[in-house]
Amino acid sequence: MKKAMLVAVVTGSVLAMHAGLAGANDKAAPHWSYDGKTAPAHWSELDEANSACKLSKEQSPIDIIDSATKKAALPALEFKYAGGAAEVINNGHTIQVNLPAGSSLKAGDFEANLLQFHFHTPSEEKINGKNYPMVAHFVHKTVDGKLAVVAVLFKTGKENTALAPVFAALPQEGKPTPLASFDPAGVIPANHAYYKFAGSLTTPPCSDGVRWQVLKEPVELSKAQVAAFHNLYKMNARPVQPLNGRVVEVSE
Template sequence: MKFKLLLVSLSAALASHAALAETHAHWSYQGKTDAAHWSELDEGYATCKLGKHQSPINIETRRARRADLQPIDFAYAQSAAEVVNNGHTIQVNLPEGGKVGIDGQPYQLLQFHFHTPSEEKINGKAYPLVAHMVHKNAEGKLAVVAVLFKQGSENRALKPVFAAMPTAEGEKAALGNGFDAAALLPVNHGYYAYTGSLTTPPCSEEVTWRVLKTPVEVSSAQLAAFKKLYPMNARPVQPLNDRSVEASR
């Protein structure tokens, strides 16, 4: 009996150790764990420093190559929605949020989340807020569509999301009526295209990026509500290096 208990205790200890080994170091946007130090915090974050195709970037419109790019085929759908405070931002999980078609490839919408100010800049200018719509295809590759927000009228689509924002890290809230991500999109779907990375650790590369040219509006009160939780959660822009940016016509 004692031997069995010893085995159980040993197994539990090993499982606990394994779980700890799989965790990654805490990171943030300020102080000693900010973006300048991410690569020093965990060996799994090395790409944040060593990667040559990192995001976000500053998009210089006069240098973006105009091209006959395929339109983004948005096929979003009303979905159950869970609003999560993950300790770095407010994220909305959409288990049945629909798809987009990018260059003829279908990508499933997983979630969208916010950064303030916008991580990507246009001609050196950051917008007050950006939503990153994160998608994955059948091969596990990621595509992010960025929707920029300028200050203006209240954003009706975001009203239920911001009303449900949990104030504490780890808290979640379900949206009773679900959410249709199509409501976040501007009428004009023209975009800038480039290949980049995740903008948070581990900064994995080979992410397809589409930054919509036309911003939508968000009110000062909505912006203040988000900033009350996250005053600044944007990674600085990264070098373009050997990449080019294309602009849809």
């Protein structure tokens, strides 16, 4: 898999797609990373296509400050997820789990199909100024190409049995591992209370127009599971971005 696959699986569908989601465009995409001369501060300099990384006023991730959020009658999140065969890939930026068609997210009149989820360490989102050890971003796409991401925060605790098959696989770059059966619903916490805001992809090309929902209740990962991910990626999180007047809503 090419290093820009994560944005390719999401952005390819949006622009044609997250800096980690489309396929054919990956060959020409310049290398980007989380440190050195290709770190987030330089993403916009690497390619004209990454201009939103610097110019957009709706960038993700953000620091969610509870005292500054607005309570709202947000629609309940319905995770219409189904189990099935899946594929775990190391795309050079993260571990990503590609999922078969048939799962979707519904919130009121909004509905989008689940494409994949991937991990960042520490969590890209901050809550009241603090990161969690890890986060999973569940990426969804509507029939008209709009993206919606659900962030599931992880705290250190007992082993996450739902994710055990993924953490047992954790392939090296370029060696995808098939999973005969995986149920993404097992990763979602029981409490679906959430924060909602307008944001962007957190990797090049940083396209905005992404609907973000961050679940308030974290789920547990064991120290061994976090350590296994750190063996591949010690840090792959973009720094938080300015709100620029955006309002973060929180479900009542």
